[in-house]
Amino acid sequence: EIVMTQSPATLSVSPGERATLSCRASQTISNNLAWYQQKPGQAPRLLIYGASIRATGVPARFSGSGSGTEFTLTISSLQSEDFAVYYCQQFRTFGPGTKVDIK
Amino acid sequence: QVQLQQWGAGLLKPSETLSLTCGLFGGSFNDFYWSWIRQPPETGLEWIGEINHRGNTKYSPSLRSRVTISIDTSKNQFSLRLNSVTAADTAMYYCARGGLGGAFDVWDQGTMVAVSS
Numbered sequence: 001e002i003v004m005t006q007s008p009a010t011l012s013v014s015p016g017e018r019a020t021l022s023c024r025a026s027q028t029i030s031n032n033l034a035w036y037q038q039k040p041g042q043a044p045r046l047l048i049y050g051a052s053i054r055a056t057g058v059p060a061r062f063s064g065s066g067s068g069t070e071f072t073l074t075i076s077s078l079q080s081e082d083f084a085v086y087y088c089q090q091f092r093t094f095g096p097g098t099k100v101d102i103k
Numbered sequence: 104q105v106q107l108q109q110w111g112a113g114l115l116k117p118s119e120t121l122s123l124t125c126g127l128f129g130g131s132f133n134d135f136y137w138s139w140i141r142q143p144p145e146t147g148l149e150w151i152g153e154i155n156h157r158g159n160t161k162y163s164p165s166l167r168s169r170v171t172i173s174i175d176t177s178k179n180q181f182s183l184r185l186n187s188v189t190a191a192d193t194a195m196y197y198c199a200r201g202g203l204g205g206a207f208d209v210w211d212q213g214t215m216v217a218v219s220s
Contacts, residue, residue: 034206043197043213044148049206087148091205092163094148 002026004088004095012103019075021098023088028068035064035073036087038097044087048073075100105130107211109198115218121185123214125198130209132156132176136201139172139183141194142213149194153201154181188218 003026013019023033031051036044046055048064051071061076075082083102088095111123125137132155139151152162154172162170166185174181185192196216200209 032205034204036207043210044207045210046203046206046208049208050204053204055203055206055208089148089206092150092153092161094150096147 002029002090002093004090004093006086006088006095006098008098009096010099010101012101013078014103015080016077017103019078019082019100021073021075021086021100023066023071023073023095025069025071025090029090031067032090033064033066033071034089035062036089037082037084038087039084047086105200105209107198107200107209109196109211109214111214111216113214113216115188115216117189117218117220118187119218121188121192121196121216122182123196123198123216124180124182125211127179127181130200132174132179132181134202137172137174137181138199138201138207140197140199140207141192142197143191143194146194151183151185151196190218192216193218 005024007022033051035048038044047058052064063074065072085097085099087097106128109125136153136155138153141149152172154160154174169186171184195213197213198211199207
């Protein structure tokens with residue numbers, strides 16, 4: 001069974017700054033890696049699939065990269081609406097999440 | 104635009120059966136798989152299981168003995184049943200569409216299910 005880990009657990013960032021979130025798989029996986037954003041009281045929203053493909057309507061400041069066991073979600077310039085919890089997912093396994101909050 | 108909307112009981116007693124149904128609006132069941140995912144309070148996401156339009160299912164190993172997912176394409180809906188619930192099953196339950204390389208691209212708003220005596 002593949003285990004997904006995410007780091008850091010919490011990331012404090014100032015608006016306008018760059019945020020880099022990491023996701024690691026316990027074994028090499030294909031590029032079937034997705035990233036989600038979840039705000040309080042809302043369902044998760046798909047941001048990235050196929051490790052680097054932005055979902056429909058997702059702003060260009062969100063980008064995904066990586067392969068093998070190491071993947072990264074980058075938010076190039078944080079906006080106020082980007083403060084949320086971010087999950088990575090590979091098929092039926094989710095990571096524990098990274099909370100991005102205001103510094 | 105594809106939308107999902109679920110309904111079902113939100114308060115259960117221990118040992119009862121959780122039953123939720125998710126309706127599909129504006130789309131087809133073909134070419135995707137249809138999943139149930141849950142999220143306990145202040146916790147992360149847990150995949151429960153999935154079904155395709157042919158009725159083929161896959162379940163989480165940890166829940167397999169208690170879960171049944173079914174589909175009724177004529178009514179554009181799929182359902183979740185979880186037997187013998189306990190407090191540990193208290194969670195927000197989501198239905199979602201899977202595809203796009205394994206990603207879940209359409210979610211409903213979720214239903215909070217609480218198990219309490």
